[in-house]
Amino acid sequence: MKRIxxxxxxxxxxxxxxxxxxxxxxxxxxxLDASCTGTAATTEVCQEKDNDKFPKIVxxxxxxxxxxxxxxxVIVIIVAGILYATSSGDPALITKAKNTLLYAVIGLLVxxxxxxxxxxxxxxxx
Numbered sequence: 001m002k003r004i005x006x007x008x009x010x011x012x013x014x015x016x017x018x019x020x021x022x023x024x025x026x027x028x029x030x031x032l033d034a035s036c037t038g039t040a041a042t043t044e045v046c047q048e049k050d051n052d053k054f055p056k057i058v059x060x061x062x063x064x065x066x067x068x069x070x071x072x073x074v075i076v077i078i079v080a081g082i083l084y085a086t087s088s089g090d091p092a093l094i095t096k097a098k099n100t101l102l103y104a105v106i107g108l109l110v111x112x113x114x115x116x117x118x119x120x121x122x123x124x125x126x
Contacts, residue, residue, distance in 0.1 A: 004082070008075055055122045062118045069111040076104040 080101035087093035 005079070008079060055125070058118065059122060062115055066111055066115050070108065073104050073108040073111070076107075077101060080104060 080097050083093060083100060084097035087097060
């Protein structure tokens with residue numbers, strides 16, 4: 001059972017580090033955008049304001065962490081299901097599996113609430 005836990009933990013860590021290595025998305029700006037100072041005929045590139053960069057960075061970090069937490073929660077839920085299925089009627093193992101499932105769901109709910117709170121605060125102050 002320890003080998004399975006270590007295998008799942010290792011795969012989760014490898015997957016989370018793989019998410020960090022993903023390239024960031026480049027957003028194109030329309031020449032008709034109100035924040036652009038040039039005309040459509042010029043080759044001027046519209047620049048972001050300095051105060052717009054911080055909320056975007058925080059939002060990107062929170063989104064990446066939410067994806068990682070979602071993947072970890074799914075893995076923990078699967079482990080709880082395996083524990084429950086292999087408990088063979090032992091009340092201690094059944095309780096352990098139920099607690100693992102409960103804590104995974106609570107952790108996922110806390111992560112979703114944190115995501116909502118951070119986005120709300122960013123929208124208020126941005």
